[in-house]
Amino acid sequence: MTPESIPLIKAITLDLDDTLWPIAPAIYRAELALHAWLTVQAPKTAQAFDVAALRAKRDEVALKRPDIAHDFTQVRHESLRLALLESGDDPALSREAFEVFFAARHELELYPEVEDAIRRLASRYPLMALSNGNADIARTMLGPWFRGAISARAFGVGKPDARIFHEACRRLSLEPVQVLHVGDDLELDVLGARNAGLHTFWLRREGCEPMDDARSAGLATVSCLRTLADRLGIPAG
Ligand SMILES: [Mg+2]
Structure with missing residues (x-):
């Protein structure tokens, strides 16, 4: 993800567990x-x-x-x-x-910035949940902000398989290059989405594992979803 690619983005897919709430x-x-x-x-x-x-x-x-x-x-x-x-x-x-x-x-405690940041992101982009877990975004307080959700359970394969990312693009009627995926897991979210042709931001919250993996070199990272909304140029409030 580079600043030049931001205008290409037409939708965002989001991981759930450890991205929107601690699991x-x-x-x-x-x-x-x-x-x-x-x-x-x-x-x-x-x-x-x-x-x-x-x-x-x-x-x-x-x-x-x-x-x-x-x-x-x-x-x-x-x-x-x-x-x-x-x-x-x-x-x-x-x-x-x-x-x-x-x-x-589903009695979740969101990370502190999430509710406000999701509202900001949803004001500009359709949001789709993409999870290997069994959380149902519609059962959470964030449900109204999401256009849809795909789970590994319902779809039959999970991240990092490219097929689940491509299914999200298909449902959004967009090409992979028009979709940004955001999640906390290097393998499942970031490398999986990149391999499928999507843009990525790797969510690395405070206190997460140090980045010492050669595979993570050059990846765009954000420390929380407020920073993500800022990086995408979405005004606060
Ligand atoms: Mg996760």
Whole structure:
């Protein structure tokens, strides 16, 4: 992304987790809510699996089931079903258990500048969410500012595969060179989008890993979305 390429940009695709909100605290809160629910509805499972053990079960399913590994919803759902089954509770409770987790997962705390910056970005560009996770942007307070969303779950392949970036361009009726992708992950967001022919800004928030990778040389970076809006020349307020 260079200043000369800014006039080419007609839309922005945005990563969600760790770009608009920190994901670790959101998942942890959701895991606590799920465990509290299990304590009442499936006490044997709650006793056999604490939060860490449920998380280990999820990781185990992701490893053993490459067919569903790109779909965090299915992985979480299947791990709950197995935990219930192994503990002697009704495995059919997994559906409701997942809903408890999923609702809590959307109780997000945005990074401080995000709400204002997204409003600024949306005043000039159509915004599309592009996530490998299972967050549903429409369920968040930012939903009204987004034109659409593509998830690895719904589309069948995730970032960094070029196909998901090209699908975003297709839905926006734009060429890759007219789209800017912004995200926190070097591999998934930045190198993936560049490989697909999109422009990129790498979001590197304060406290992120030092940039010591030869592959990151020459990449355009921003430290927050307010800076992004500034760099794109969108007036504040
Ligand atoms: Mg991310």
